[in-house]
Amino acid sequence: MTETYERGLTRVADGCYAWMLPDGGWGWSNSGLIVDGEQSLIVDTLFDLKLTAEMLDAYAELLGTRDVTYLFNTHANGDHYYGNQLLPTTTEIIASSVAAAEMTQEDVDRIVGYKDLEGPVGDYIRKVFGPFDFSGIVATPPTRTFDQSLTLTVGATDVDLVFVGPAHTPGDAIAHVKDKGVVYAGDALFIGGTPIIWAGPVENWIRACDYLIGLDAEHYVPGHGPVTDAEGVAGVKRYLEFIKHEAEDRYRRGMTAAEAIDDIELGEFAQLGDSERLGQNVINIYTHLDPDHVAPSQPAPFEAMARLEGLPVTTGGEK
Numbered sequence: 001m002t003e004t005y006e007r008g009l010t011r012v013a014d015g016c017y018a019w020m021l022p023d024g025g026w027g028w029s030n031s032g033l034i035v036d037g038e039q040s041l042i043v044d045t046l047f048d049l050k051l052t053a054e055m056l057d058a059y060a061e062l063l064g065t066r067d068v069t070y071l072f073n074t075h076a077n078g079d080h081y082y083g084n085q086l087l088p089t090t091t092e093i094i095a096s097s098v099a100a101a102e103m104t105q106e107d108v109d110r111i112v113g114y115k116d117l118e119g120p121v122g123d124y125i126r127k128v129f130g131p132f133d134f135s136g137i138v139a140t141p142p143t144r145t146f147d148q149s150l151t152l153t154v155g156a157t158d159v160d161l162v163f164v165g166p167a168h169t170p171g172d173a174i175a176h177v178k179d180k181g182v183v184y185a186g187d188a189l190f191i192g193g194t195p196i197i198w199a200g201p202v203e204n205w206i207r208a209c210d211y212l213i214g215l216d217a218e219h220y221v222p223g224h225g226p227v228t229d230a231e232g233v234a235g236v237k238r239y240l241e242f243i244k245h246e247a248e249d250r251y252r253r254g255m256t257a258a259e260a261i262d263d264i265e266l267g268e269f270a271q272l273g274d275s276e277r278l279g280q281n282v283i284n285i286y287t288h289l290d291p292d293h294v295a296p297s298q299p300a301p302f303e304a305m306a307r308l309e310g311l312p313v314t315t316g317g318e319k
């Protein structure tokens with residue numbers, strides 16, 4: 001089932017909304033809003049201040065005189081929290097304790113600095129992050145954290161925050177609004193685009209997909225892409241199982257990660273956006289398989305993706 005996928009605000013269910021940024025590729029993320037009575041909860045901010053301000057303006061129209069009671073960050077990637085500083089100081093910011101620990105100014109400065117790197121990695125990053133304006137971002141981490149789960153009450157609506165990591169990142173968590181049949185899944189779900197395994201192990205992400213399907217929600221709002229249903233979640237699981245099988249098979253046959261990346265045919269998954277994430281995914285699976293393999297430090301994994309994208313490019317890069 002494909003629901004409408006347009007830029008801006010969408011009503012998902014009674015009191016549950018999503019703000020979506022097609023095409024859902026690098027940095028083009030979704031946010032959520034839950035409103036009940038005099039309270040509200042926002043799920044994730046966006047990648048830069050301008051995008052987040054535009055979204056908060058639209059949310060403000062819905063909220064009227066209500067405050068933003070809570071902000072829940074699903075994980076610590078910038079496209080889900082770099083706009084946090086625009087929330088009023090009265091808003092309680094919540095994330096898993098693992099995600100919260102990653103949300104530092106040092107991390108912001110490191111990611112923002114990638115745009116200045118030379119060579120194909122820098123070219124690739126300027127290509128995918130070019131549309132975003134990272135100026136003025138002040139890391140604004142949570143004021144409240146949880147380890148496994150936390151239930152918030154928004155008006156009369158219970159919202160269960162549940163840790164499902166490590167999967168896409170070390171600190172992934174989701175928000176389940178059981179009474180409304182809605183799950184805000186963050187980047188546990190990429191719909192229409194290729195999931196990227198920054199943390200893993202991939203088995204744990206596959207388990208997270210099973211958990212999400214087991215919640216039996218009517219609507220799943222992914223971190224990227226259109227709102228989906230359980231079938232859409234099963235599609236994400238299928239990709240992860242495919243990539244796990246393909247990478248493990250080549251690892252056992254003694255291929256290097258680079259050889260495996262070149263050798264794998266994506267088949268039906270080639271049509272997903274950002275298919276070059278295959279590079280990072282294979283590297284990640286190899287890292288978990290080989291206890292002696294040291295995970296390449298960032299931004300080195302972007303090199304494999306830049307190569308799959310046909311870079312080095314000669315754009316001159318600066319935007």
Ligand SMILES: [Zn+2]
Pocket residue numbers: 027029077079080187223224
């Ligand atoms: Zn994201």
